[in-house]
Amino acid sequence: MLNYLISGISLGSVYAIIALGYTMVYGIAKMLNFAHGDVIMVGGYAAFCAGTYLGWPVPLAILFSMMICTILGIVIEKLAYKPLRSATSLAVLITAIGVSYFLQNIALLIWTSNPKAFPNMVNFIPSIVLNKGTGSEITISSTTIVTIIASILIMVALTLFTGKTKIGKAMRAVSEDKGAAQLMGINVNATISVTFAIGSGLAAIAGVLLCSAYPTLMPTTGSMPGIKAFTAAVLGGIGSIPGAMLGGILLGILEKFAQAYISTQLSDAVVFAALIVVLLVKPTGLLGKKVMEKV
Amino acid sequence: MPNKNTFLGKANKNSLKGLINYGIIVVFFAVITIVKGAGGLSNALEGQLIPICAYIIMALSLNLVVGISGELSLGHAGFMSVGAFTGVIVAGAMKYHGVNANAPRLIVAIIVGAIFAGAAGILIGIPVLRLRGDYLAIVTLAFGEIIKNVLNCLYVGVDAKGLHFSVTDEVHMDMAANGTTLVRGPMGAVGISKASTFLAGIILIVLVLFVIQNLVNSRTGRAIMAIRDNRIAAEASGINVTKYKMIAFVTSAVIAGAAGALYALNYSTIVPKKFDFNTSILVLVFVVLGGIGNMTGSIIAAALLTVLPELFRQFQDYRMLVYAIVLILVMIATNNERIRAFWKKLTGVFSGKKGGAANE
Numbered sequence: 001m002l003n004y005l006i007s008g009i010s011l012g013s014v015y016a017i018i019a020l021g022y023t024m025v026y027g028i029a030k031m032l033n034f035a036h037g038d039v040i041m042v043g044g045y046a047a048f049c050a051g052t053y054l055g056w057p058v059p060l061a062i063l064f065s066m067m068i069c070t071i072l073g074i075v076i077e078k079l080a081y082k083p084l085r086s087a088t089s090l091a092v093l094i095t096a097i098g099v100s101y102f103l104q105n106i107a108l109l110i111w112t113s114n115p116k117a118f119p120n121m122v123n124f125i126p127s128i129v130l131n132k133g134t135g136s137e138i139t140i141s142s143t144t145i146v147t148i149i150a151s152i153l154i155m156v157a158l159t160l161f162t163g164k165t166k167i168g169k170a171m172r173a174v175s176e177d178k179g180a181a182q183l184m185g186i187n188v189n190a191t192i193s194v195t196f197a198i199g200s201g202l203a204a205i206a207g208v209l210l211c212s213a214y215p216t217l218m219p220t221t222g223s224m225p226g227i228k229a230f231t232a233a234v235l236g237g238i239g240s241i242p243g244a245m246l247g248g249i250l251l252g253i254l255e256k257f258a259q260a261y262i263s264t265q266l267s268d269a270v271v272f273a274a275l276i277v278v279l280l281v282k283p284t285g286l287l288g289k290k291v292m293e294k295v
Numbered sequence: 296m297p298n299k300n301t302f303l304g305k306a307n308k309n310s311l312k313g314l315i316n317y318g319i320i321v322v323f324f325a326v327i328t329i330v331k332g333a334g335g336l337s338n339a340l341e342g343q344l345i346p347i348c349a350y351i352i353m354a355l356s357l358n359l360v361v362g363i364s365g366e367l368s369l370g371h372a373g374f375m376s377v378g379a380f381t382g383v384i385v386a387g388a389m390k391y392h393g394v395n396a397n398a399p400r401l402i403v404a405i406i407v408g409a410i411f412a413g414a415a416g417i418l419i420g421i422p423v424l425r426l427r428g429d430y431l432a433i434v435t436l437a438f439g440e441i442i443k444n445v446l447n448c449l450y451v452g453v454d455a456k457g458l459h460f461s462v463t464d465e466v467h468m469d470m471a472a473n474g475t476t477l478v479r480g481p482m483g484a485v486g487i488s489k490a491s492t493f494l495a496g497i498i499l500i501v502l503v504l505f506v507i508q509n510l511v512n513s514r515t516g517r518a519i520m521a522i523r524d525n526r527i528a529a530e531a532s533g534i535n536v537t538k539y540k541m542i543a544f545v546t547s548a549v550i551a552g553a554a555g556a557l558y559a560l561n562y563s564t565i566v567p568k569k570f571d572f573n574t575s576i577l578v579l580v581f582v583v584l585g586g587i588g589n590m591t592g593s594i595i596a597a598a599l600l601t602v603l604p605e606l607f608r609q610f611q612d613y614r615m616l617v618y619a620i621v622l623i624l625v626m627i628a629t630n631n632e633r634i635r636a637f638w639k640k641l642t643g644v645f646s647g648k649k650g651g652a653a654n655e
Contacts (some may be wrong), residue, residue: 026429031429032429032432032433080623080627083627083630083631084626084627084630085631086630087626088365089429090365090366090367090587091626092623092626093367093429093432093630095622095623095626095627096366096585097369097579097622098620098621098622098623098625098626099619100619101576101615101616101618101619101622102616102619102623104615104619105613105615105616106616106618108612108615109612109613109616110403176408190321196296202364215592223572227433227436227440230433231433231437231558234433235429263448265444265447265448266444266445266448266525268440268441269440269441269444269445271443272437272440273431273437273441274329275434275437276419276422276423276434276437276438278428279422279423279426279434280421280422280425283425283426283430293414
């Protein structure tokens with residue numbers, strides 16, 4: 001029971017980091033960046049290549065992966081999303097799906113569909129064993145600890161960043177009213193670029209953590225966690241940073257419990273059913289605020 | 296052009312457009328039949344005929360949601376899947392009970408498949424259609440995944456007493472010894488006796504076209520498009536937004552279910568994984584490439600994009616990559632003012648009316 005709870009929180013923390021990326025982009029650019037999950041996959045491959053093929057030390061490999069993803073995020077935004085700033089959300093969403101497929105298939109051509117065995121990059125602290133000596137020992141792996149700490153740190157850092165810094169305030173202004181923000185002298189395009197850069201950088205961290213915990217890396221690695229993390233962001237209330245965290249962890253726990261007590265095959269179905277229920281009962285999510293529609 | 300915008304002019308234009316679609320289908324059927332009669336059809340291509348019909352119907356169905364209703368459904372393969380599996384179960388049960396003729400089995404399978412897919416559409420539509428835009432897309436996606444997961448653990452068998460279901464394994468179905476297993480979990484529907492024919496596919500396309508075109512040109516269709524163009528204004532004009540969105544969504548689900556039954560009864564086995572997210576995206580590519588809201592475009596794009604990959608097998612690895620690029624480029628191009636103006640000019644030149652006669 002406790003076992004499942006811990007692995008659920010661990011998985012949930014990864015979802016939370018991905019969901020933070022979704023929520024920031026959604027809050028500011030008002031678009032569902034469908035390709036976010038695939039940026040995670042690219043981050044995983046970048047770290048893998050740097051660590052395994054080039055033999056770089058782990059911190060450098062992670063940094064490299066973050067750099068690649070940040071650049072990728074900015075490039076995607078400039079090339080694919082920026083021309084559609086004034087288009088319907090339907091057009092933007094279809095483009096985002098196109099980008100997602102593009103990344104997956106490029107990865108498929110470069111790295112083939114053979115899964116790569118990802119080395120654990122985050123086991124640098126010792127794991128904790130609970131109930132030592134008794135029959136029911138529970139080991140909290142080092143990956144789990146690092147993942148949870150990383151997600152909390154990221155959430156706190158993001159909260160401070162959006163609350164205290166000038167760019168962070170600009171982000172909130174853009175998310176509230178793009179036109180008014182522009183009139184106040186905020187560079188809307190630059191702000192959106194920064195948001196994408198941060199979101200994609202986080203995706204790289206999420207990629208490394210995800211692949212360290214589940215060490216098979218494939219071109220489709222990112223798509224399912226990406227969709228589930230979006231579910232988490234919706235569950236917590238899209239646009240809300242603590243909401244993304246809460247939603248991510250709840251979803252991770254739900255998934256692990258469903259796997260344990262219902263069926264491994266049906267766990268995805270349970271997770272998605274939860275999304276439908278949440279949207280039916282509270283469409284704004286747990287911590288989201290209701291936005292009045294302006295005519 | 297004063298008379299172009301009058302009511303009569305517009306109605307004539309719409310019915311003309313509709314006739315063109317029927318014409319394309321009839322010509323397509325005639326050409327294929329003649330070529331087939333002359334023995335000029337390769338085996339690979341002949342095997343693609345029914346899938347082409349099914350995908351054309353799927354593209355029309357999705358275009359009703361995306362183009363006419365203006366919402367994005369990413370779970371259309373889920374509705375196709377519901378239609379496919381209920382259709383296969385019904386056809387299999389009929390066969391078991393002594394109905395060997397293909398035509399009645401196919402017709403009943405398509406009808407039942409369509410009804411079940413429509414029921415799924417209502418079920419999913421109730422929560423979803425209160426939402427907007429991106430949420431709807433993600434929930435339909437979730438729905439497609441749920442359907443796939445559930446079908447992956449569904450076992451169905453038939454014996455003299457009727458149908459038996461189980462979600463664990465074949466033994467738990469409590470089936471009599473002389474029964475037949477119809478659906479075997481992740482292995483999918485097995486031992487399907489084929490019932491689909493090309494002619495049936497063509498008839499179904501014509502029927503679907505008839506339904507969609509009459510819906511679009513009716514009062515209901517205009518209400519649906521009014522919601523698409525401006526939801527708030529439509530609501531203020533007294534249009535029941537949820538009701539009309541629901542009509543479009545459920546009609547689309549019903550059509551997708553029919554396509555699924557047609558598709559599944561063309562094969563001897565069909566697995567739930569066949570109807571995954573990739574299939575939904577494939578259909579979306581048909582719709583986007585053919586032009587969102589343009590039924591003729593959907594028909595042509597679905598037919599071409601099903602046949603072309605067969606002809607260019609050596610480029611198979613690049614197929615999805617090309618589709619991805621198509622999605623991005625078409626979206627950017629259709630939303631670019633300059634390209635749009637250029638396109639208007641171009642179509643104006645071709646129809647002999649200079650200066651942007653496009654009256655869309």
